[in-house]
Amino acid sequence: MLTYEEIEKILPESKGIKDAGMSFASIAFTSNEEQPKGLFIQNGEDEDLQAAISNGAIAAVWPSEKELPFYTPNHFPVFLAKGGTLSAAIKILEENCHKVSLEKANHKTWVLFPKTKDHAEPNDLVEKMKQLIQSDENCVDRNGVR
Template sequence: MLSYEDILLLFPEAKGIRFPGLTFGMIATDPGEKMSKGLYVPLDGGADLLGPIESGAIASLWPKDMAVPAHVPNHFPLFIVDDMKLAHERLIACWEGGSDKQIKPPRG
C-alpha cells in the first residue's frame, strides 16, 4: 500500500489539499473501473476526472502540460508529472516492492 507521502516523494509537485496519512488501496488506469481508495493514472491522456472520482478515485496523477479541469474539487490531490507512462511504471515498481524504503525521490 502506498501513502500520500510516498507519492509525494516520487512526484513532489502537487496541487489540491495536502493529505498526510492518506493511503491508496489501488492504482487504476481505467476511468470507469471501480476503485476503492484509488490513485488514478490517466494513461490515455483523458482530461476528465469526473468518471474516476465517481468510481472511487481519491487522487490522481496529472500531466504537467495540461490545465486542471475547473470541476476538480480542492480536496482531490493531484500529483503533477512530466511523463505519464514513466510515472505509471515508477508507481507500479514501488507498489510491487511493497516497501516505502524503495521509494526514492526523482533524480535531477
C-alpha cells in the first residue's frame, strides 16, 4: 500500500496532521464513491471534500492555488499540488506503480476512477494512468529498481 511518506516525498507541501504511519487502501478521483482509507485527488469541479471524507477519505491532494474548504478538519492531511493534481497523480503512479492496482488486491492501493463518462479527467490522462498501473515491466521504483 502507498504510505503517507511516499506521497510526502512527491508532494512535500501539506496542511493538517503529518502521520508517517498512515497508509492508503485507495486513491479516488471522485468524492461521491466509497474510498476506504482513501487518498482523494481533487480535480475539475469536484471540490466536495466533505463527501470524500464521508466516503472514507483520510487525506487529499489539493491544488496549491485553490483555497481549502473552511470545514477541512485540522487532523486531515492535505497534500498541496503545484502545477495541478492530475500531474501530481501521474507522478505518484509513476513512482509507485508496483504498489497500486485497478482492482482490490492484498497489499496494494486500489485506484478508483469515476464510473461516469462525465468526469473531469481527460480520457487520454485516464488511459495513461491505467497503463502506468498495469505495466509491471516498465514499473521502476524511486531507486530505479524494477
